[in-house]
Amino acid sequence: MSSSTTSKWQGQSRRSLLSISLLLSHFLFVPNDAIAGSYFDKYVKRKKLDPLEAYVPAVILTELQIKDLEKILDVDQPQFGNYRSLLRSGPAASLRVNIRAVAQYASDAGNGNAAFNNVDQCLSSLEDLDSLLLRASRNEPGASVKSMKAKIGSALTAMESLLQTVPSDVLDKGKAVADAYRTPEEGAGAEILDPELKQLESIL
Numbered sequence: 001m002s003s004s005t006t007s008k009w010q011g012q013s014r015r016s017l018l019s020i021s022l023l024l025s026h027f028l029f030v031p032n033d034a035i036a037g038s039y040f041d042k043y044v045k046r047k048k049l050d051p052l053e054a055y056v057p058a059v060i061l062t063e064l065q066i067k068d069l070e071k072i073l074d075v076d077q078p079q080f081g082n083y084r085s086l087l088r089s090g091p092a093a094s095l096r097v098n099i100r101a102v103a104q105y106a107s108d109a110g111n112g113n114a115a116f117n118n119v120d121q122c123l124s125s126l127e128d129l130d131s132l133l134l135r136a137s138r139n140e141p142g143a144s145v146k147s148m149k150a151k152i153g154s155a156l157t158a159m160e161s162l163l164q165t166v167p168s169d170v171l172d173k174g175k176a177v178a179d180a181y182r183t184p185e186e187g188a189g190a191e192i193l194d195p196e197l198k199q200l201e202s203i204l
Helices: 003-028 032-046 052-072 080-086 090-108 112-137 145-163 168-182 188-203
Strands: none
Touching: 052 080, 052 090, 052 145, 052 168, 080 112, 090 112, 090 145, 112 145
């Protein structure tokens, strides 16, 4: 290999390494939540949304999951560290995508401002709740059960307001699917809902 060819190759290598370094530095200095949020924002906007009926049951199930969390805060020895995992498992794990999809449908119907405000309020309240649970698990002061319940109440209020933008027939069907998911029943009713349950499971 000639010296000119070697110099050219080394120059290209340095430029490639510089480009890679700049790319890595971007991800290293951007918070994980920001990366995830940005990704999901673009994903929801870019991806053709499933029918509204696909998202509503998942949002309702998350609402019920958060209500369950509220109840167990009052036990004698609450496991705050374990409770944080409840915000990252089951229906709650996909809440960000699901409520933004519902809000997008509301926006298409002319209710976008209120719907996306509800989304922001819900996610912000749950992030604050997660922070309180973390502090409580470390026995830090100021992380009271009362303050946790206030954040839960704020999140649930926002979710309920968002669900009010859903057409009543879609909302009723979503509640039926969510109920069947939590308490499976035998018989014809369960068979009718079976396709919706399978679709819900694929989303969750």
